[in-house]
Amino acid sequence: MWLINTTTLARSAVIDSESCTYAILSHTWADGEVTFQEFAQLSHARTKPGFSKIEQTCQLARERGIEYAWVDTCCIDKSSSAELSEAINSMFRWYKNSAACFVFLSDLPDAIVKREMRNSLPNCRWFARGWTLQELIASNDIEFYDRRWIYIGDKVSLQAQLSQITGIDIEVLENNDVLPSIPVARRMSWAAKRSTTRVEDLAYCLFGLFDVNLPMLYGEGSKAFLRLQEAIAQENNDLSLLAWTSNETKGHGQDFQGALAPSPAHFSHCGSLQNLVDPGTPRADFTITNRGFHITTRLGQSGNEYLLFLNCVPTKATDAIIAIQLVRTAYSYVRRWTDVYYATSGGLFPLTEVTPVYIPKVISQPEPLALKAKLTRRFDLQIKNESDFQFDVRKRPEHLWDSLTNRFITDGYEKIMGLLEIDIRSSEILVGPPLVQGYGQQPGYGQHPGYSQYPGYSQQPGYGYGLNRNYPPMVEETFVFNSSYVAVFGLDTYRCVKERGIIDTLVEPWTAVYQLKDDKQISDILSEEKSHGLAYVLAQLRKVLNSRAAARSLPGALTITPVWTIDTPDGRPPADFMGSGQFSSKSNYQLIFSGRVKEREEFGPASGMYDLVLSFAETG
Incomplete structure (x- = not known):
């Protein structure tokens, strides 16, 4: 830190700024300021318009018994990037440690009465400059002077007006140590x-x-x-x-x-x-x-x-x-x-x-x-489960699935692919073996919780689940689906000839649904995820499925028959077990996956919004 001796105007370097007492100037720069190099030649420096500010600062400091002064125009060697960086990073601390800060308002006119001065104060450039903000906050003892160096007040007496002009909290103007607590x-x-x-x-x-x-x-x-x-x-x-x-x-x-x-x-x-x-x-x-x-x-x-x-x-x-x-x-x-x-x-x-x-x-x-444009390229997913079965769908890749909007984000990638891993299962029910034959109204049959309400079951003779005290109740599923299912989707890009021979590029969604036990190729590819990762699996699926010819012939629906799981004499559900949904012995189900263009945007061929619909329903 370079300091000026307020008596001799000699400038000297100080290693520890906290070891000496100094005054500091806060002002707005103007033409004719004295630079670091020019101050070395005082005879030349005195000819510059900015020298009067240096002189006045030293005089005010000397009157207060302060030995040194610091003025930014001539106390920073701006030709040295290292010194400039040190000064800027130290500026707040230098102003905070100063014994006095003199604010020179070069554009504040003479004020005959204090009211005129207070009306003119907000218009001073000093309140609009970036550097003077930290100088106002950091300095503890500030004196304000007008353009003729006439004292107009200090930080304490002008506190309310300073806060109003700058928006700075009064508590900060009173004590800058609270600064870290301010948002x-x-x-x-x-x-x-x-x-x-x-x-x-x-x-x-x-x-x-x-x-x-x-x-x-x-x-x-x-x-x-x-x-x-x-x-x-x-x-x-x-x-x-x-x-x-x-x-x-x-x-x-x-x-x-x-x-x-x-x-x-x-x-x-x-x-x-x-x-x-x-x-x-x-x-x-x-x-x-x-x-x-x-x-x-x-x-x-x-x-x-x-x-x-x-x-x-x-x-x-x-x-x-x-x-x-x-x-x-x-x-x-x-x-x-x-x-x-x-x-x-x-x-x-x-x-x-x-x-x-x-x-x-x-x-x-x-x-x-x-x-x-990228955000308009998306797949909106609808899942319609019209059965009594529990229908769980895992959406992949997971980082492209937005659960809030129920959509896959494509990020504008025309070769995007995704898949849905589908798990279908019946609700868990309470049963107690063994099977006995009788009527639902007989004690221990239709009165058993959760069974008498099934249509076509407890109101007619046939198999019923009695409450046999020799066997504790257990939780089982009546039907299961003995395969895993996967639905795959992507975009198919192709070129077409429009009117007047203009060739256009279109993008259409394609979809497919598979029962893995019946499709070895797809099943084998999916099984490689554990060793190669999902990105590899999607790349392999793309090779097999993502072509115009393949997209047209992909399976869009599966007919599924659930399997009875509870031990009966013949291994089949009772013939008169005539309910519907998961309680039916004669129902088949369809798993359907389809896609369509919902809307095309103006951002290019892959900017459309697409609907995906996965439905599961009983067919009879």
């Missing part, structure tokens, strides 16, 4: 209307407010603010970092955004934001990875979108929890729109299971349009 988004809001000459400085000037240290990379442009947010995320478990908004791009194609804000201006609405203080609410850790923002948590569900609750409220007077709306993609989530969602209560929304959530750090043009 990240609220701190960002203080810089929302400020500007800097270089775009990178809009991030660099905020290092001190968030207690982060980063290298300076002039030339990186707006990426500097992204780096700042990444550094904040590494040090601070505060989800209000994501509570930014913007109306600039709404309705202009930018429907999707990443996790991080483009600039501090996007936090302008967060001036009253409060973090929730509830020890009963666990706080999930989050990090920034090469896949973007990562958090493992439970998401809220609202319509076809997910909600990520940010554990903060817009003001102290409301319980409306702030959330951002997310849309599921193939490998991550993206932010929907650029405004926040105010949930009356997080508990009113159904929640997902705890799940890893990845959100890209940023989505830039023209990515939103491409993403919109």
Whole structure:
């Protein structure tokens, strides 16, 4: 740190800035400032317009018995990138440790009466510049001077007006040690209307407010603010970092955004934001990875979108929890729109299971349009079980299945394939062997819980399940299906000739359903998942099934006969066991899988939305 002797104006380097007492200047730069190199020649430096600020700072310090002074124009060697980086990363601490800070308002006119001065104060450039924000917060003892260096007040006497002008909490102006307790988004809001000459400085000037240290990379442009947010995320478990908004791009194609804000201006609405203080609410850790923002948590569900609750409220007077709306993609989530969602209560929304959530750090043009096209390419799945059997379906690949919207996400991949693993079984019932013959109204027959209500069973002679005290009741299934079933789907791309000989490319869905015990080729391919993984299995299925010729001839329906499982004298269900569904001895069932184009979009041949229907019903 370079300091100026307030008596001799000699400049000297100080290793430990905390070992000496110094005053510091806060101002806005103008033409004719004295540089580090120019100050070495005082005779030349005195000819520069900016020298008067240095002289006045030293005089005020000397009058207060302060031996040294620091002025940014001439005490930082900007030709040295290492020294510049050290100065910027140390700036907050230097202002905090100063014995006095003199704020020179070069555009504050002479005020005959105090009321005029107070009316003019908000218009000063000093309140609109990025660097002066941390100087106001960090400095404990501040004196304000107008353009003629006439004293107008200090940080204490002007406290209320300073808070009103800047939006900074009075408690922070009184004691900057409380800064870490202020939500990240609220701190960002203080810089929302400020500007800097270089775009990178809009991030660099905020290092001190968030207690982060980063290298300076002039030339990186707006990426500097992204780096700042990444550094904040590494040090601070505060989800209000994501509570930014913007109306600039709404309705202009930018429907999707990443996790991080483009600039501090996007936090302008967060001036009253409060973090929730509830020890009963666990706080999930989050990090920034090469896949973007990562958090493992439970998401809220609202319509076809997910909600990520940010554990903060817009003001102290409301319980409306702030959330951002997310849309599921193939490998991550993206932010929907650029405004926040105010949930009356997080508990009113159904929640997902705890799940890893990845959100890209940023989505830039023209990515939103491409993403919109990808999201229109999907398979909507309907499952219709019109039987009394339990019908369980496992959707694969699991990372492409969105349980909220009941759809497979294709991510625009024309060779997409997926499969449904189907398990069909009867409901479990309570039975007690052995079989006895008689009438349902006889004690121990039709009165047995769960049996007398089956039509065609207890009201006529035949086999009944009596309650034999010598045998304990057991749980069994009346019927089972003695095979596994799999439904496979994909897209078939082909070219066709339209009017006037124009060749067009179309994409159609294809579907197939298999009973594995009857199809050895498909069964063998599926059996390789354990050793080779699902991706390999899908690739092999694609070779067999994904062609125009194959797609036309794939089986779309299976007729299935359930198998009686309970021990009877002849191994078959009683002839007069005439119920329906899983209680019928004469029913067959059909498993049908079909697909169709629901809608084609304007984003290309593979941008359609497709319906898949898997149905299971009794045929008689």
